[in-house]
Amino acid sequence: MFSLNEHDESLNAAGWTAEVRARLQELGLRVEVLGTDLRDLGQLDVLVKLTTESGAARTFGVEIKRRMTAELATAVHFPRTPPPLLFTTHLSEPIAERLRARGIDYVDTAGNAHLAWDDVLIDVRGRRKPTVSAGRTSSRGAGAFGRAGLQVLFILLSWPETAAFPYRSLAAMSGVSLGTVKTVVGELAGAGYLYERGNERRLARGAELLDRWSEAYSISLDAALVLGEFAAADLSWWRTAEAELRSLGVQVGGEAGASLIDPHLRPVSLTLYATQLPVQLIGRHRLARAENDGNVHIRTRFWKEPFPEREPWIVPSPLIYADLLASGDPRQREHGDRLRSGDDRLKRIDRT
Template identity: 75%
Template structure:
């Protein structure tokens, strides 16, 4: 969810409800914009919708949707995005290309964009409009989401707070050291989270609130903003069987396993087809030892920057695995529906993620 000021700005910038109403009415639908709080219960994780609309066809068929507003939608995000509303979801975004729209349809998510592309399906109703081009953006349009808590550096702070909620009350200086950012960034993130209701004061300590919603937002923003910035290299290895027996080597490199390889250590049903390593610098010796070749794109070994420090030493059995919020986000960011299914299963079984969802 957005803060009230951010949400109002987003609605104005994207032309809601006027622009979406116009697009839906062009399709022959009668549109009623309802009160989001009064019209439907919150989702199972306490997530409130951006809006609620009731659509009626000329034949009298009716459906009420929970509307989720996203500034942009990539193919990876179409797989990663979570819609926890108790109502059927209707995505509203600026423009959807065909590959992105196809992923949304495969997940059963209805949508409409500002160009008039739309997919709505219920009972005997099917509205399917494709191929309309992206409308030109007016000059000077402001960004709809600030760089603070959900900018690159802010996402690093959020990762630490989600992974180790006990550090929420730490000093700004300690939080900056753990997340690898400046003191000013930490202050901005704490202020924004507090104003948005994600942090509250309990006595002399800060505590997280609405953790499930925050994890959803962090995972989506990670896919777009942070994950691409962490890339150190893509490699292809003919054999990946060695990594499970490399704890000692990883420990000496201060390397940790993430992505679906890390997930396979949490979920024995998963057989990983790739390895994601988080390191402080490119492990040249490891790359040579296992004959990894540089891949132009999408190799089966992803090497990324390990930007965080852990607040306390971890047991040997856990120190080589990244915290599960990052494993979860990595799998969503992959854009692979198979990994998405495993990510959902891990979210419902992993103790750390369950604790976040209960916050």
């Protein structure tokens, strides 16, 4: 049996699938692989039926993640059906605890596991990280997830067709230097997130890329975009202010933007994106400066739309999704999951 560690990028899909089977069999489960061509199921990697010695059985959609941090454990999205099973490299106990709190079953390369259905409970904890051979490291495009790189990634995720655009166009749209764009594109290609052949470029592994971007956004970019925090006694005005917002070049994000996509959400805050503080808007709607607990968040709109003629009054859904996750609010987190499962743009990314 081979050993898998988080620095091993050479393992192919068949190898990962074999490792999944091996770890599950070690838990005393009979494993039946039902399929590995799951394009119709979005980001899932393999469909397996697990059967215990007593005959209890359940079919899981396995998703393989080559890494799992505490932030990603909070941000990562899994389809609701079939029941998801995460397979990843070694999970520390704090990270595993976050997954259990979210009801996500998992198995890692060390044999730590949590699977629960009906009367079945498999709970293995405390197994140590597999030994890593010296000299085997991989950045997996880490530079692309710095602050400037995240701005480029936002363009690529929001408008995937821009992956084929010239570097100068990407730089103009994302508000970063030409050199940054070249670096980001090169690192994404090297990490397997961007397919390149001749002049052709397109995104790959979109679901994982969106997970990593959302995680990094909450850490590196979210706070850097703040223009001002305000409080409003009445937030209802924004719903009838589309013309006004458009005239000022202001777009709606966060849970307010999400509520325009998902009617189940009743927003209690308003996030606006503008190139500069919209003084007219602040005065007209009596927004008061707030140090803490403001319900109106105004942030920098750092990008330019590639297709301004069809520019909407809400920000692209990848940013709305990231805003919901970055809020730290379990209610918004739940609506983020719903948005990712229902929004056409996010579903297309997950199928990439």
